[in-house]
Ligand SMILES: [Fe+2]
């Protein structure tokens with residue numbers, strides 16, 4: 001079932017051009033994003049142990065992201081690309097997180113909404129990568145990935161719906177989607193997920 005809302009902007013074809021121009025760098029960044037996505041899910045488990053309905057789905061999501069990380073690492077090995085240090089600063093994610101409100105409930109709503117938005121953007125962009133690639137096996141890999149990230153985009157909203165009012169969630173999701181589109185618009189095109 002679809003719980004997420006559509007993104008408020010489309011990624012530029014110039015972004016995927018930058019990715020295809022330096023695919024090894026993109027893979028290095030992509031691997032790091034999967035690892036961080038897994039850690040992000042687990043950090044929510046640590047922050048909100050008093051919200052039992054979100055624990056198991058968050059652990060499942062963390063495991064899936066870790067599987068994505070492993071699969072990207074396997075592709076890197078196959079293509080002779082080494083693993084890199086995590087980027088010092090993920091401007092996109094940092095700017096998004098700076099919008100998380102202070103209150104405990106507000107903080108959880110915002111983190112789950114941002115989780116959904118980041119996943120939906122990942123799905124959109126992996127789909128663009130899939131379309132730009134030509135080798136069938138890696139194309140298939142990116143197709144599986146974007147479908148999985150789109151599913152995660154729904155999971156985070158579904159988790160919020162277990163505890164908070166639907167109107168409240170979708171209102172905040174809308175606001176954060178506007179903010180996300182603005183942040184994305186301010187980024188330069190790099191061979192990286194964001
Ligand atoms: Fe992932």
Ligand SMILES: [Fe+2]
Pocket residue numbers: 037065119122148149152
């Ligand atoms: Fe994901």
